[in-house]
């Protein structure tokens with residue numbers, strides 16, 4: 640549905656078992672909300688009708704004096720974009736977050752070491768979903784070696800923002816926050832890179848241990864809180880944490896299209912001898928030539944091959960794989 644000027648609109652912060660936490664910038668309140676009539680008409684077949692970042696039209700239940708305000712959700716405002724994944728158990732598409740202004744791929748210099756495969760997979764997924772992306776490398780206090788320096792320079796050269804920060808030493812965090820004013824940011828990162836530490840630094844008054852939510856609403860059911868939005872003071876933007884995302888797969892992308900989502904390949908791929916070139920063993924492959932000439936970073940090509948093998952494997956194995964999502 641599209642929003643009407645008289646509607647009350649709130650942002651979904653998170654949800655579990657059809658109970659949603661929604662925040663209205665207008666009255667600066669957070670409501671515990673349920674869907675009116677149990678089912679929301681969203682026009683999609685996703686497992687979850689709402690995800691963090693969704694704008695919803697709602698009606699407050701009770702008065703403004705209520706210390707635990709509750710609400711009924713009447714509709715969902717059309718999404719400008721979304722990131723979803725395949726829920727293997729339910730065999731259904733599951734939205735991680737909606738209306739994302741920037742997807743931030745968080746990694747670290749050491750412990751855990753910088754993982755280019757994860758970063759490149761995340762970038763491909765973001766490209767596929769037409770998201771704007773930033774790479775943030777935390778733990779800069781541990782010292783950046785030449786290899787990582789080269790990698791960061793390459794990412795910048797192909798068009799991604801790269802930020803080097805140290806949450807521990809407070810370096811770079813304020814600059815990031817300046818860039819994120821009035822934006823909705825989705826944070827993705829592997830365990831241990833400092834995602835909770837970053838969130839805690841940004842929201843010192845919040846208790847970032849997300850396990851609590853799961854325990855409260857998760858008894859006997861198998862719902863994981865995939866993502867949770869934190870509104871910045873004064874609703875000057877939202878930051879969405881993804882505690883329930885342990886791994887990323889390139890859901891939705893047909894393996895033969897993967898090359899389109901490695902943006903540094905695109906100018907070369909147009910010159911490949913075969914139109915449907917996968918840039919593996921095909922003759923006259925301009926992408927492979929560019930790798931040999933150092934125009935494409937070899938390690939990015941390794942990331943591509945690595946993902947392609949995994950995707951082709953799972954496409955063969957699984958009939959659940961939804962090839963024709965788009």
Ligand SMILES: Nc1nc2c(ncn2[C@@H]2O[C@H](COP(=O)(O)OP(=O)(O)OP(=O)(O)O)[C@@H](O)[C@H]2O)c(=O)[nH]1
Nearest residue numbers: 777778805806807808829830831832833834835836
């Ligand atoms: N040296 C250094 N250590 C950091 C920095 N930021 C976080 N750490 C440490 O890295 C470890 C992991 O940080 P967390 O914030 O728990 O990482 P996480 O990404 O939330 O990991 P999970 O909780 O497993 O998802 C902790 O011991 C932090 O103190 C940093 O900038 N520099």
Ligand SMILES: [Zn+2]
Nearest residue numbers: 911916918924
């Ligand atoms: Zn090719």
